[in-house]
Amino acid sequence: MSDLTHFNEQGRAKMVDVSDKQETVRIAVACSSIEVNRLIHSQISEGTNKKGDVFAVAQVAGIMAAKQTSSIIPMCHPIPLTGVNISFQWDIDESAGRYVVRIEAEAKTKGVTGVEMEALTAASAAALTIYDMCKAAGKDMVIGPTYLQHKSGGKNGDYDRS
């Protein structure tokens, strides 16, 4: 006699069906950041990091990671990204010795699911790449907070972080 329990009805994972969702233009913006020390700040700013131009490499890393999102995040649907844009901005408080790189990643598609994960993955990969390129000058860097800033497109309405 067989035990007929189907295990997927007991809480395991599936990639949910989105066949019926509408194809629309969808945009998501995610933010992350990485706090670095004074030495790392000057290496990045003056282009003296021995591994190369930190922001240039981090930007490419973020864009390429965005395209790999559905192979990194298991239940994430593959979608054809139509655009990715990543920017960096220094947020510096010299007196407090605080040097923070603000990372903003925008992802865009014309597809059936949102691109929140693509934007979040891009921002995370960019931050991790900065960590990698600068870690010889200090391993105390802290990444995050990382969060969704904005989302538009799709039937659930827009989202803006308050």
Place this chain on the structure above:
Amino acid sequence: MSDLTHFNEQGRAKMVDVSDKQETVRIAVACSSIEVNRLIHSQISEGTNKKGDVFAVAQVAGIMAAKQTSSIIPMCHPIPLTGVNISFQWDIDESAGRYVVRIEAEAKTKGVTGVEMEALTAASAAALTIYDMCKAAGKDMVIGPTYLQHKSGGKNGDYDRS
């Protein structure tokens, strides 16, 4: 003088043109199985496998493999999967000492080609993952038969294994 033979006209491979095919919802269901020994059955059932929850990991493996199908199967077209669902079921005959995990994988897309290969790849990867996680307790496991159970969508009509 040149030898003008084009080799592709002599039997080598190509990814055939599907530009003219219609985009429709397409579903495929594939089945596989893996026969394990009594010890492995109890490890899976009781959650004592040292590598982790076997079915949970196998399910994730199958879903992720489904998304990689066109990079594993050379002539397979890339398509945007809209859903993947994998379930497991024990088929046990205690008296014969026979413990078989039945694996069913359903793949879905809204695209121009069928998803048979995605379903078959998902089922195969799930079976291989079970093998990997359990092989310390016996290498005699047997995978398969693996086959297509059902296919719908597309102009060639539906298919159901008889």
Place this chain on the structure above:
Amino acid sequence: MSDLTHFNEQGRAKMVDVSDKQETVRIAVACSSIEVNRLIHSQISEGTNKKGDVFAVAQVAGIMAAKQTSSIIPMCHPIPLTGVNISFQWDIDESAGRYVVRIEAEAKTKGVTGVEMEALTAASAAALTIYDMCKAAGKDMVIGPTYLQHKSGGKNGDYDRS
């Protein structure tokens, strides 16, 4: 107050530590098969499959899949494969209308873990590729049984399927 339960101690997954294992030459041989119909047999044998030379493509697919094993099988350790060899053999019973392709995949490494999964993955990918290239001529093909035939190297001793 925090709930301090570490979930990994409750049965979830990990890639087990193999840092202490010895680097030795390790070999594994896996077998699979695919049963096809008479039309598919003649297409393969006569080189008339419209997608190309079936065994040539399947062989490349199997070798490339072997190299991707640790990215397909979640808990499988990455190892540097030093050799992969896949061969095909027809097992035909004309009177019974039975046409079976026997697939044998050998994987080799000089590393700290065995290459059973690499051999099994290679054989499976080769079988799936044959299915993909021939499915226009019949979807009733059946893959498997797929199993480990031989393993040598490593401290747990050799294995030969009885």
Place this chain on the structure above:
Amino acid sequence: MSDLTHFNEQGRAKMVDVSDKQETVRIAVACSSIEVNRLIHSQISEGTNKKGDVFAVAQVAGIMAAKQTSSIIPMCHPIPLTGVNISFQWDIDESAGRYVVRIEAEAKTKGVTGVEMEALTAASAAALTIYDMCKAAGKDMVIGPTYLQHKSGGKNGDYDRS
């Protein structure tokens, strides 16, 4: 006349040479976290998330991402991971309505470079996967801080976050 400036000497990127570094056992531990709302906490705890068992999937995602680190982080050297272990822990303050998942990822290798990036990538991918599986119940989740907790092995000495 040619402009002979070699651009790589002006700050662009390279994967630095580590051929002379010693192969030793190296360990790194990274931490991340994700703050979720009460609904998401109960979905995870009670196993009612419609995409599946959140921590089980996140754990597999983290382990698989660790193995892909050198293809996500551009200047990161490929190394053969010998072990990855990820654990989750709830840090809950009911009165403040604060539900935080603490993520700890340990990576191990016997190789010529450290595994900080593998541990950080594993922790990040696990956090992103939790976000993905729970986002239908609230997009306000915040990931991070993400940081290196511990590192040992290699000639530069051990590191422990103070």
Place this chain on the structure above:
Amino acid sequence: MSDLTHFNEQGRAKMVDVSDKQETVRIAVACSSIEVNRLIHSQISEGTNKKGDVFAVAQVAGIMAAKQTSSIIPMCHPIPLTGVNISFQWDIDESAGRYVVRIEAEAKTKGVTGVEMEALTAASAAALTIYDMCKAAGKDMVIGPTYLQHKSGGKNGDYDRS
């Protein structure tokens, strides 16, 4: 006080937005070549290369690389290829001892961006694969010139190399 310069406005990279472009059938044809020595020519022609059937493997490599284009070329948009076809032709001048393999790769999609990069990547990967399989018999092989031969589809009009 913060330094508010957004670095992406200063020349760094982005994957440009193509959300508004029309989905049409698009074709691109790229050419490459590889010059080999007499020994390599005879090994390929007579099938005596110890790594296998050179053109068969190169063709599969080119097709699979075409599908990976957007993960190899950083700013390239992912598109669903609907067909890839690669052919080889010998261009031989015995008296001059010149043996050249001409490679032609055609890529096709129904999508929002052109497939020039897919065709060029396919041709390049095929050439590199020929190099790899033949290098034991001479490392003097030269790849290229590699160029776009033809492009059609899309609003910018067709292109034919003059």
Place this chain on the structure above:
Amino acid sequence: MSDLTHFNEQGRAKMVDVSDKQETVRIAVACSSIEVNRLIHSQISEGTNKKGDVFAVAQVAGIMAAKQTSSIIPMCHPIPLTGVNISFQWDIDESAGRYVVRIEAEAKTKGVTGVEMEALTAASAAALTIYDMCKAAGKDMVIGPTYLQHKSGGKNGDYDRS
């Protein structure tokens, strides 16, 4: 009765066994080039390409492709790269209106096989990336010749292109 011909003995492909080769430091240098028009030259030099800093992106692309070599080139063994360095140099003849980017890629490993393919793949991917980023300003660019310049390490002796 079975047809016992093993097809792999008839010319199909295998990844040849290198288990017995010695692990040594190995270096390879490959060269490629891409000829562009005057407009593209000025866009690159002045940083006005709308997709970004062309050489910075191409360099990252080349390094990342080098790490993917064994998954692009079917019979190529996976090896742990220990260093990759890519440089660009303008070779300009204003009077002839000739603008050529010379690309040099060096790959290094401590392993059992050479890194010729890694160097050649890096140079090719860098050239293809330049093509991709500049193609809006002219599709007449020509890539190559691409060739091996130098190789050292391994028992077959060093190689320098004459």
